[in-house]
Amino acid sequence: MNYSFTLKIQQLIVFFLLLTMNIAFAQTKIEGLLYLNKKPVSVEIKDGKIVSVQQIAKLSNESHPVYIAPGLIDNQVNGFAGVSFCLAGGELNKEGIQKVTSELWKKGVTTYFPTLTTNSQEVLFKNFATLAKSKNDEALNGSIAGYHLEGPYISPEDGYRGAHPLKFVRKPDWKEFMELYEASGRNILTVTIAPELDGAMEFIRKCTTMGITVAIGHHNASKAIVDQAVLNGARIATHLGNGCANMINRHNNPLWSQLANNQLMASIICDGFHLRDEEIAVFYKVKGPEKTIITSDVTSFATLPPGEYKNEDGETIELTKEGMLRYPAQNVLYGSASPISIGVIHIMNVTGCTLGDAIQMASTNPAKLYGLTDRGTIAPGKRADLILFELSDSELVIKKTYVNGKLVYNASK
Numbered sequence: 001m002n003y004s005f006t007l008k009i010q011q012l013i014v015f016f017l018l019l020t021m022n023i024a025f026a027q028t029k030i031e032g033l034l035y036l037n038k039k040p041v042s043v044e045i046k047d048g049k050i051v052s053v054q055q056i057a058k059l060s061n062e063s064h065p066v067y068i069a070p071g072l073i074d075n076q077v078n079g080f081a082g083v084s085f086c087l088a089g090g091e092l093n094k095e096g097i098q099k100v101t102s103e104l105w106k107k108g109v110t111t112y113f114p115t116l117t118t119n120s121q122e123v124l125f126k127n128f129a130t131l132a133k134s135k136n137d138e139a140l141n142g143s144i145a146g147y148h149l150e151g152p153y154i155s156p157e158d159g160y161r162g163a164h165p166l167k168f169v170r171k172p173d174w175k176e177f178m179e180l181y182e183a184s185g186r187n188i189l190t191v192t193i194a195p196e197l198d199g200a201m202e203f204i205r206k207c208t209t210m211g212i213t214v215a216i217g218h219h220n221a222s223k224a225i226v227d228q229a230v231l232n233g234a235r236i237a238t239h240l241g242n243g244c245a246n247m248i249n250r251h252n253n254p255l256w257s258q259l260a261n262n263q264l265m266a267s268i269i270c271d272g273f274h275l276r277d278e279e280i281a282v283f284y285k286v287k288g289p290e291k292t293i294i295t296s297d298v299t300s301f302a303t304l305p306p307g308e309y310k311n312e313d314g315e316t317i318e319l320t321k322e323g324m325l326r327y328p329a330q331n332v333l334y335g336s337a338s339p340i341s342i343g344v345i346h347i348m349n350v351t352g353c354t355l356g357d358a359i360q361m362a363s364t365n366p367a368k369l370y371g372l373t374d375r376g377t378i379a380p381g382k383r384a385d386l387i388l389f390e391l392s393d394s395e396l397v398i399k400k401t402y403v404n405g406k407l408v409y410n411a412s413k
């Protein structure tokens, strides 16, 4: 009697163990309306990858239909949710990087580029080294692809320089850049540079040879120089229409030349403040969904309540209740407070483009540009970076976010 009872208990334990193992290794199926055609699909994932994508007759839960799309990819994140990547005093740490990452998951961003802007060599070096140490932390789940260095090799002119501090703006310096590159663990994937500076063309050529994507921005280059920069390998204009003076020559200005160059892509900030609707409409008409990237230029002030804050240098930064981030001292914008989940809806509202086009500009295009061949679309073999969301008038309302096949955000929990 006793023996048989023990046997049954053992059998039960084995049964439950097998069941648990089965759950752990089971393939997961995720349903949603495919972002490209709004048809119901079932996406099967296993070991962090997409195994299959199948059209189905209807969703299991038709009362709460959600869309499914590849996770968003943001190439310009200066900080988020109170954490800045540009901290000068060595305060950037592992916990801060984890916080940015998990807060961005809530906005559907599954890959992003921490962005360091114009600063001293010492601060850039230190923060790149801190980022490099954390890049492969398990807690980040592979969400950081690499880094964006915006500046310090940009135009010193007011307006073109934007909010970058003049005291740290300098000419391209390959030796310095290589030191930063090494400090980053060779993970600087892209650099924004002003192509008219002494030594910029050689700098662009060297970066291109190394596989670092060159962007031009915060510049006042002539058409000839823009075209030359593209011939030397520059691929994209950083936040087109911003990092530009208010007063420009109506014939000779960087907007026309960057729009007119067919090889040059453009990133645009679609937060409703950086560009007028008609600017977005024209940029989109010229570049189209193939050559446009939606970026955020988002800063540490995103998700904070409206009010006045101090930046690293003790200067006042104002976050309005509408979500505009201002640098009152120079009457310029100070980056953005809106993640690209807002930009996706804003560009749809302004241009009338489809959800498929908007997601292409916020995921597929950046994946292609930066050689992230394992993401940016929903297809067998791709990394299972997926978002489930509803649409609102102003943003993608994220319900679930998967990174590398792991559910990293669930709005209902």
Ligand SMILES: [Zn+2]
Pocket (backbone or CB within 6 Å): 150, 162, 217, 218, 239, 243
């Ligand atoms: Zn900028």
